[in-house]
Amino acid sequence: MNGAELVAALGLELKYEPVPADQVVAGAPQTGYATVDASDAGEIGVWEMTVGAMRDTEVSEVFVVLAGSATVEFVDPPHPPLQLVPGSVVKLDAGMQTVWTVHEPLRKIFIER
Template identity: 55%
Template sequence: MTEWLIRPNHSAALEALAVEHERVPEAQREDGAPTTGSVTLASGQQDGSSGIEIGVWEMSVGAMSDTEVEEVFVVLSGAATILFVDEDRTLALSPGDLVRLAAGTRTIWTVAEPLRKLYITL
């Protein structure tokens, strides 16, 4: 069963949603003093799957490393790049971009303007 933060037949103003940030752990920091935060909008399981989560995630200016989960996201605001470490390839992000990340992918996120995205993890 999926639990939703928003009620059926209502909307959520994602740009106005308050997101509390925490410092990125030192082991993940690549440049600057970035912070991240997220708000879960829905989570649960359907059809015996491992679970789904829908939410809003933000990162402040700076760079951090990460290992990704299976995810699809839409950039709502900001500007950043994602370096796919094992592919030595960089993807530029801007508002409106739709991105799919594969589980286990090693990345380095470099944020030039505070980034906000709507994500769905599987």
């Protein structure tokens, strides 16, 4: 982004790819994302996952859920599960092992550091 620029994050068209088979826990989830801005300080973008469940290893990020619902379970380190709904703000540390179960397509805006 340069100067003043508006991004309509809810309507942003994303290119989807199937989740790699070794990460799929249930269903046939797909993910898509678009970078909004990137610099040496990190990346800002929009990410979406379709209904299903997948394993992931997290990066250091803060995100805000824009639409959908999901449960994030923590495998390592153990932590109570998170119930994500629009308006949820979450901070994740790099290296956390998680399982994302998406109940309604989940769209978030993220800031990676």
